Amino acid sequence: MKKPLIEFKDFSFRYKSQTEATLHDINLTIYQHEKVLLLGPSGSGKSTLAHCINGLIPHSFEGEVKGSCKIAGVETIDASIFALSKHVGTVLQDSDAQFVGLSVGEDIAFALENQQMNRNDMVKRVFASASLVGMQDFLSHVPYQLSGGQKQKVSMAGVINEDVSILLFDEPLAALDPAMGKTAIELIDDLYKQLGKTVVIIEHRLEDVLHRPVDRILLMDEGRIVADMTPEQLLTSNLLIQYGIREPLYVSALKHAGCELSIEDSPASIYQLDLSRHQKKLLDFSSTFISSQSTSSQDIVLTVEDVSFAYDKELVLKDVSFTLRKGERVAVVGKNGAGKSTMAKLLCGVIRPNTGRILVEQEDYLHLTIKQLGERFGYVMQNPNQMIVKEMIFDEVALALRLRGYHEEEILAKVIEVLQICGLHAMRNWPISALSYGQKKRVTIASILALSPKVLILDEPTAGQDYRHYTEMLSFIEQLQKQLNLTVIFITHDMHLAIEYTDRAIVFADGELIADDQVFKVLSNDDVIARANLKQTSLYTLATRLQLKPEEFIEHFIQVERGKIHESE
Amino acid sequence: MNQNKFLIQVTLQDTFLHRLNGETKVRLFVVGLVAVIMSFDLRILVPILLASSLGVLFSKPNWKSIRIVFLIVVGVNLLNLFLFYLANPSLGEYWCGENTIIHQFSTRYYVSVETLWYLLVRFIKMVTSFMVSLWFIITITPSQFAAGLAAHRVPYKVATIVSLGFRYIPDIARDYENIKLSMQMRGVELDPKKASISKRLKQSLLILIPLIITSFDRVSTIANGMDLRGFGRGKRRSYYVEQDPTVWDKRVRFITNVIFILSIVYIVGSMIWPAPTNMWCPL
Numbered sequence: 001m002k003k004p005l006i007e008f009k010d011f012s013f014r015y016k017s018q019t020e021a022t023l024h025d026i027n028l029t030i031y032q033h034e035k036v037l038l039l040g041p042s043g044s045g046k047s048t049l050a051h052c053i054n055g056l057i058p059h060s061f062e063g064e065v066k067g068s069c070k071i072a073g074v075e076t077i078d079a080s081i082f083a084l085s086k087h088v089g090t091v092l093q094d095s096d097a098q099f100v101g102l103s104v105g106e107d108i109a110f111a112l113e114n115q116q117m118n119r120n121d122m123v124k125r126v127f128a129s130a131s132l133v134g135m136q137d138f139l140s141h142v143p144y145q146l147s148g149g150q151k152q153k154v155s156m157a158g159v160i161n162e163d164v165s166i167l168l169f170d171e172p173l174a175a176l177d178p179a180m181g182k183t184a185i186e187l188i189d190d191l192y193k194q195l196g197k198t199v200v201i202i203e204h205r206l207e208d209v210l211h212r213p214v215d216r217i218l219l220m221d222e223g224r225i226v227a228d229m230t231p232e233q234l235l236t237s238n239l240l241i242q243y244g245i246r247e248p249l250y251v252s253a254l255k256h257a258g259c260e261l262s263i264e265d266s267p268a269s270i271y272q273l274d275l276s277r278h279q280k281k282l283l284d285f286s287s288t289f290i291s292s293q294s295t296s297s298q299d300i301v302l303t304v305e306d307v308s309f310a311y312d313k314e315l316v317l318k319d320v321s322f323t324l325r326k327g328e329r330v331a332v333v334g335k336n337g338a339g340k341s342t343m344a345k346l347l348c349g350v351i352r353p354n355t356g357r358i359l360v361e362q363e364d365y366l367h368l369t370i371k372q373l374g375e376r377f378g379y380v381m382q383n384p385n386q387m388i389v390k391e392m393i394f395d396e397v398a399l400a401l402r403l404r405g406y407h408e409e410e411i412l413a414k415v416i417e418v419l420q421i422c423g424l425h426a427m428r429n430w431p432i433s434a435l436s437y438g439q440k441k442r443v444t445i446a447s448i449l450a451l452s453p454k455v456l457i458l459d460e461p462t463a464g465q466d467y468r469h470y471t472e473m474l475s476f477i478e479q480l481q482k483q484l485n486l487t488v489i490f491i492t493h494d495m496h497l498a499i500e501y502t503d504r505a506i507v508f509a510d511g512e513l514i515a516d517d518q519v520f521k522v523l524s525n526d527d528v529i530a531r532a533n534l535k536q537t538s539l540y541t542l543a544t545r546l547q548l549k550p551e552e553f554i555e556h557f558i559q560v561e562r563g564k565i566h567e568s569e
Numbered sequence: 570m571n572q573n574k575f576l577i578q579v580t581l582q583d584t585f586l587h588r589l590n591g592e593t594k595v596r597l598f599v600v601g602l603v604a605v606i607m608s609f610d611l612r613i614l615v616p617i618l619l620a621s622s623l624g625v626l627f628s629k630p631n632w633k634s635i636r637i638v639f640l641i642v643v644g645v646n647l648l649n650l651f652l653f654y655l656a657n658p659s660l661g662e663y664w665c666g667e668n669t670i671i672h673q674f675s676t677r678y679y680v681s682v683e684t685l686w687y688l689l690v691r692f693i694k695m696v697t698s699f700m701v702s703l704w705f706i707i708t709i710t711p712s713q714f715a716a717g718l719a720a721h722r723v724p725y726k727v728a729t730i731v732s733l734g735f736r737y738i739p740d741i742a743r744d745y746e747n748i749k750l751s752m753q754m755r756g757v758e759l760d761p762k763k764a765s766i767s768k769r770l771k772q773s774l775l776i777l778i779p780l781i782i783t784s785f786d787r788v789s790t791i792a793n794g795m796d797l798r799g800f801g802r803g804k805r806r807s808y809y810v811e812q813d814p815t816v817w818d819k820r821v822r823f824i825t826n827v828i829f830i831l832s833i834v835y836i837v838g839s840m841i842w843p844a845p846t847n848m849w850c851p852l
Binding site for chain 1: 710732735736747750751753754756775778779780787792795799801803806813
């Protein structure tokens with residue numbers, strides 16, 4: 001008989017600050033040495049459930065608890081958070097916030113320091129844990145020298161050296177680029193196998209997690225567990241679409257081709273998937289493909305010519321050239337530190353090229369100030385809280401105009417226009433604090449559009465959002481783009497976004513522009529994928545397995561998907 | 570990344586002082602500083618000045634950043650001495666009991682040997698306390714400092730605040746840069762040629778509000794992360810960075826203790842047998 005480690009019985013929880021309960025009637029048992037995925041859209045309660053497992057609820061977040069929650073046989077309400085931390089090791093979503101040490105070694109040692117372990121034992125333990133995650137050569141590195149993926153590895157090492165029985169990963173993929181995300185999932189699986197821990201992963205990116213097998217998936221929605229089944233059962237059901245979770249791309253492709261998946265096809269992995277029954281339909285599907293020529297306007301909005309830039313003699317951008325046309329949607333991709341954010345800063349004018357030129361509508365931008373560039377380029381930051389300064393929506397959107405000394409009448413007219421375009425007009429007198437994350441994001445976009453920029457630069461516009469909010473946000477941007485004929489630059493790690501919502505990808509690696517092409521072509525180029533830390537999509541694998549040309553197969557898929565998106569509008 | 574660009578070190582080099590452990594360094598620093606503060610006597614100040622200057626010299630610091638700080642400290646002190654003199658030109662008489670006038674500007678303002686001597690001692694005292702702080706700052710990491718404080722029974726939560734501060738300063742600086750950029754694009758004018766100081770100060774608030782709000786969000790996440798890893802569990806904690814004391818640590822601690830006892834003897838001695846003048850004047 002397997003030993004139950006996590007047991008919820010008729011469990012409910014309500015945060016002190018809220019009137020409604022966040023978790024309802026949770027009944028759940030997770031056994032020793034199970035690997036479980038907790039899946040659900042934002043606001044479904046999955047993070048709250050995680051807080052219940054690691055003891056932050058009820059010990060750090062106050063609220064009303066009903067029913068029972070036992071970890072390793074002990075009611076969490078009776079145990080201290082320290083006692084619980086001996087059983088549960090949590091890797092937080094924000095690996096920067098979890099990294100409290102000033103060096104890798106110190107951070108891994110943090111929990112051991114709190115146990116007052118003597119230093120000689122501690123040094124050995126830290127080295128052993130660091131070796132398990134492959135960070136043993138980085139012990140004296142400081143956090144600023146590490147990538148997001150490396151910081152996450154340090155967090156993992158920091159929790160495994162405590163000899164916990166449960167490893168809890170809170171959205172481990174949220175801040176990672178595609179290749180790092182893949183490595184993270186592999187590492188979690190290796191730790192699971194080598195150390196014999198129980199693993200709970202909280203995520204909404206199903207396909208990426210399924211890169212390595214999981215035993216069971218718990219699907220959550222509105223504070224309830226709505227499904228508790230194997231990945232195969234889930235993928236062959238309609239639950240994913242019903243609850244707004246993105247299906248794996250290959251599953252969508254099979255559905256587009258009219259195939260009906262069954263559990264016997266082992267659909268949980270693109271490598272194990274049995275295609276024999278579906279081969280014919282898939283081949284028929286791909287034979288209907290007609291390549292479409294992209295038609296973009298000829299008006300050039302932005303020209304970047306042989307631009308190089310160095311910080312303290314260290315070259316961060318090398319001879320970069322590209323042009324953007326009016327109404328184009330472009331994804332700027334590449335790993336962290338490859339030059340993406342430097343490029344954005346150059347466009348915004350905080351830094352200027354050492355050599356080369358940037359032309360904005362045929363005009364050299366060197367004599368334009370940041371403020372003047374702000375009327376041509378609108379830069380929307382990833383975190384809306386970093387942009388919002390006013391209490392009321394109207395004032396926030398009016399800020400840029402007021403700072404430029406426009407008359408109140410002009411401001412009123414412009415702000416009302418922008419609010420109408422952004423669907424915020426009805427809320428114009430609301431306080432911003434009453435808005436959801438996605439709505440705040442809209443407000444920040446509206447506040448930028450008040451200046452009528454030609455180009456909108458969006459830094460990770462969908463970070464941390466589930467599929468439903470992601471689709472909403474991107475349809476919103478697409479509609480703006482069409483209505484205002486904007487040129488949109490997406491700075492992103494998200495390949496799904498690039499595939500579905502952009503015409504072109506500009507790929508950076510090590511300060512060089514290594515590809516500037518349609519997205520499906522970029523994603524079929526092994527060399528570019530490897531250098532830019534991207535990842536082959538499962539469509540590529542599917543096409544290769546069917547001995548089709550991946551490039552055409554992916555393009556076809558995009559055509560069908562876009563057709564569907566437009567149908568649904 | 571060049572860690573030596575700043576005065577404060579995050580990773581240590583390999584020199585004699587760097588190799589000492591946190592407890593030794595903190596003790597030596599505190600005793601040195603106490604000796605400097607309690608004394609107004611070149612016979613004590615000069616040896617400490619020489620010793621700490623040697624400490625700085627052998628720690629191979631980044632001279633460029635030190636030079637700037639050093640110039641600021643000397644400049645501010647010279648100004649301070651000048652104001653002291655303006656306020657009371659007969660300082661030397663009070664401290665040394667005599668008045669050997671070299672030059673008379675007016676009935677109130679004159680230059681005496683004793684006043685010059687007093688100002689010199691005061692200047693050296695300031696420079697010495699700067700040098701004592703300097704060798705300490707450039708040879709210790711914030712974590713070692715935390716460990717050293719904890720070893721001297723300072724509550725570790727206080728010590729941790731110091732090292733956490735250093736950990737997150739660069740993150741906050743990065744947020745600040747980003748917020749500043751987005752606000753500048755929206756029209757906040759930070760160019761002194763284009764906006765008055767009062768306008769710029771008022772608009773800087775627009776950068777600070779989101780910075781403060783996002784930093785508070787971060788603080789609560791960090792606090793949760795620390796709770797989950799058992800911070801605050803016991804009355805004490807051990808430190809990964811705090812090596813066991815070596816022979817040299819023991820020797821340096823012995824010397825530190827001797828200096829400490831001598832300082833006590835000096836202070837107590839000068840209370841029981843006060844010197845004929847308020848300070849040591851070999852003139």
